[in-house]
Amino acid sequence: METSFVLFSQLNMCETKEKAFFKLIHGSGKEEASKEAKTRAKEKRNRLSLLVQKLDSHEETHSSRFGALSKELRVSPEEAVKWGESFDKLLSHRDGLDAFTRFLKTEFSEENIEFWIACEDFKKNKEPQQITLKAKAIYEKFIQSDAPQEVNLDFHTKQVITKSITQPTLHSFDAAQSRVYQLMEQDSYTRFLKSDIYLELIEGRPRRPTNLRRRSRSFTYNEFQDVKSDVAIWL
Secondary structure, eight states: HHHHHHHHHHHHHHHHHHHHHHHHHHHHHHHHHHHHHHHHHHHHHHHHEEEEHHHHHHHHHHHHHHHHHHHHHHHHHHHHHHHHOOOOHHHHHHHHHHHHHHHHTTOOOOOHHHHHHHHHTTOOSSSSSHHHHHHHIIIIISSSSOOOTOEEEEEEEHHHHHHHHOOTTTTTHHHHHHHHHHHHIIHHHHHHHHHHHHHHSSSTTTOOHHHHHHHHHHHHHHHHHHHHHHHHHHH
16 A cells, blocks of 8 residues: 555656656747747848948949049030930940940949950951950950850850951951940940939939839848748747
């Protein structure tokens, strides 16, 4: 009888310890989950804050550079207006070419205008040795696969240049230059005419908000949506 009572007491003690242990583990798990949720939300808010700061800083620098452009170039509004008449008129003017180059740099596509300029310079050579050396330099910089400033050309055009590069002529890059010219005229030039860089050179034209600012606001809203959903877990 006494033995049965002892065994029963031991079983009760074991059950009590198991319940206490289960409560401890369960409570600890909730606490850890809550801490983890708070940490994730805090990290997202911090990332969002840094992102907004970087975008604002980039836009301030961008706008500051645009604001100084007209003073640096000293182009009359009448002259700048002529650049909108045709792509040729833009490229034929030294300041127009400079402004367009700066615009392409903001789009990370300056290799197109640099290739076009290199081709124009290349066609001025007369000595065979210079033609060979400069043709090779242009090929290695803009044409060959994985070139540091590779331009966007179709396979056939690149293949023709590659085969003729050992014995180049002044017309070796004509097809490629024409292709790049068309890409800039049909694509980059139309955006340039709507850009702050160009509009600031034209008197009386209103400034337009940049795409960068519109993207940053949209992204900020989405990020806050994510943060709220995480915070809701532990509020």
